[in-house]
Amino acid sequence: MTPAKIDALKTELTKEIDKQQKFSQEMVDMIFSFGELGFQEVETSKYLTDILKKNGFTIEMGIAGIPTAWTAKWGSGKPLIAVGSDIDCIPKASQKPGVAYHDPIIEGAPGHGEGHNSGQPLNVTAVLALKKIMEREKIPGTIMLWPGVAEEQLATKAYFVRDGYFKNVDACIFTHVGSNLGTSYGDGGMVGMISVQYKFEGQASHAGGAPWRGKSALDAVELMNIGWNYHREHMEPTQRSHYVVTDGGDQPNVVPSKASVWYYFRERSYPKIMQMYKDGIRIAEAAAKMTETKMTYEVLGSAWPGHMNQPMAEAMYENIKMVGLPKWSEADQTLAKALQKEMQSPTEPGKGFEGLSTSLSQLRKPAATPSAGGGGSDDIADISWNLPTIVLGYPSNIPGLPGHHWANAIAMATPIAHKGVTAGAKAEALTLLDLFVKPEILKNAWTYFNDVQTKDTKYTPLISKTDKPAIQLNKKIMEEFRPEMKKYYYDPSKYATYLEQLGIKYPTVRDEKTSGVGK
Numbered sequence: 001m002t003p004a005k006i007d008a009l010k011t012e013l014t015k016e017i018d019k020q021q022k023f024s025q026e027m028v029d030m031i032f033s034f035g036e037l038g039f040q041e042v043e044t045s046k047y048l049t050d051i052l053k054k055n056g057f058t059i060e061m062g063i064a065g066i067p068t069a070w071t072a073k074w075g076s077g078k079p080l081i082a083v084g085s086d087i088d089c090i091p092k093a094s095q096k097p098g099v100a101y102h103d104p105i106i107e108g109a110p111g112h113g114e115g116h117n118s119g120q121p122l123n124v125t126a127v128l129a130l131k132k133i134m135e136r137e138k139i140p141g142t143i144m145l146w147p148g149v150a151e152e153q154l155a156t157k158a159y160f161v162r163d164g165y166f167k168n169v170d171a172c173i174f175t176h177v178g179s180n181l182g183t184s185y186g187d188g189g190m191v192g193m194i195s196v197q198y199k200f201e202g203q204a205s206h207a208g209g210a211p212w213r214g215k216s217a218l219d220a221v222e223l224m225n226i227g228w229n230y231h232r233e234h235m236e237p238t239q240r241s242h243y244v245v246t247d248g249g250d251q252p253n254v255v256p257s258k259a260s261v262w263y264y265f266r267e268r269s270y271p272k273i274m275q276m277y278k279d280g281i282r283i284a285e286a287a288a289k290m291t292e293t294k295m296t297y298e299v300l301g302s303a304w305p306g307h308m309n310q311p312m313a314e315a316m317y318e319n320i321k322m323v324g325l326p327k328w329s330e331a332d333q334t335l336a337k338a339l340q341k342e343m344q345s346p347t348e349p350g351k352g353f354e355g356l357s358t359s360l361s362q363l364r365k366p367a368a369t370p371s372a373g374g375g376g377s378d379d380i381a382d383i384s385w386n387l388p389t390i391v392l393g394y395p396s397n398i399p400g401l402p403g404h405h406w407a408n409a410i411a412m413a414t415p416i417a418h419k420g421v422t423a424g425a426k427a428e429a430l431t432l433l434d435l436f437v438k439p440e441i442l443k444n445a446w447t448y449f450n451d452v453q454t455k456d457t458k459y460t461p462l463i464s465k466t467d468k469p470a471i472q473l474n475k476k477i478m479e480e481f482r483p484e485m486k487k488y489y490y491d492p493s494k495y496a497t498y499l500e501q502l503g504i505k506y507p508t509v510r511d512e513k514t515s516g517v518g519k
């Protein structure tokens with residue numbers, strides 16, 4: 001295909017995606033209203049696969065033994081390109097969109113306080129626009145859409161790899177919400193992780209009448225935490241570890257016969273993560289010994305530290321420059337600035353409350369000092385160590401926010417999210433077209449993957465052959481909140497937007513003269 005022809009198709013794709021803005025907005029708002037936690041993304045997966053099925057995709061549900069996971073394939077022959085994004089939300093992050101202070105739709109309910117409601121709408125928009133062109137131009141190749149289920153638990157992508165769903169895939173483009181349009185390559189300095197739950201079992205007794213007959217599982221949890229917290233002093237500063245007590249007993253007058261604690265262990269390399277995993281087991285065993293309780297443990301999730309593909313990222317960045325950032329309205333900027341002020345979250349450290357990004361980010365290169373450590377993990381990394389992979393960040397959220405927080409949900413069903421998705425869909429569709437019509441990009445991508453990325457580092461899964469996806473997670477929380485949340489599912493047949501359905505004036509910001517501090 002000539003460069004002129006490719007340029008013409010790119011212009012056509014961009015126009016088509018602009019025409020689909022209403023469709024993208026509906027998907028973003030709909031998934032926002034579902035607000036489903038990891039492994040419980042039942043409505044979200046049904047909604048997305050129904051759309052894809054209607055558009056000629058072949059669906060395989062329940063992949064890797066995970067009920068809410070799927071693949072949707074369309075096309076024929078090679079190359080096979082995977083397109084993914086996460087779909088789960090955050091506990092206690094329920095929040096009215098477009099309102100620049102804490103105002104939950106349902107108090108205590110889950111909500112999209114990470115913005116995972118926007119990535120699949122972006123992918124679906126991009127892929128359907130591209131499909132029209134591939135059909136007409138008879139461009140060979142196959143597209144496979146897939147969801148990051150339970151990304152917050154880093155709990156599925158290693159299983160997709162282990163169970164062979166990426167075996168014949170030539171490349172993967174993943175999308176993740178951010179506050180700018182951009183991508184990166186190499187080692188971005190992120191940490192990998194293994195997540196382990198330890199369960200202790202002792203003996204109940206009357207805590208007042210016969211405490212000497214009890215063996216407290218809660219004591220074991222506390223002693224394990226004390227042991228780990230002393231151990232911290234002697235660990236390298238690149239580590240991050242944190243825990244929650246998932247079961248601390250029932251009531252004070254019963255010596256807890258059962259208790260459990262859930263840890264995330266994060267480090268910069270596979271051997272260091274495995275060392276933390278072994279240290280955790282050793283300390284848990286010691287706590288069990290001290291308290292004469294029994295200890296069992298279960299791996300609930302894992303992720304490698306990521307490494308993204310350079311030739312693909314460079315190809316993507318050329319398209320990002322063509323697309324550029326969305327045009328923000330005054331209302332968008334008012335909401336963004338008011339929220340940054342409310343949260344005392346400057347746009348960047350040391351800057352003011354400057355609102356939404358107005359200058360495009362640079363192509364992010366490998367971190368100069370990757371040992372700086374810290375930060376989050378993303379199990380897309382497990383895909384990235386098995387085939388050339390990049391992550392497209394798109395500007396559907398407000399810069400500077402804390403993350404995993406109700407504040408990060410505020411933009412996610414507003415014009416900010418919608419415009420960010422449209423921009424991201426263009427960058428993705430243009431890059432997918434490049435991958436299908438310019439075989440040299442894939443060739444270079446594999447050369448980088450084989451000769452640079454995996455030259456000295458080989459992928460060994462953090463999960464074992466017998467570990468199973470923790471599909472029971474979040475079941476109870478969703479059972480508690482879903483009946484009430486159903487009343488707020490978005491109905492696009494009656495309302496143009498979710499903001500309209502909820503009766504929210506956009507933007508809603510504090511009236512500084514009349515209102516007090518905090519809500």
Ligand SMILES: [Zn+2]
Pocket residue numbers: 086114116151176
């Ligand atoms: Zn995420």
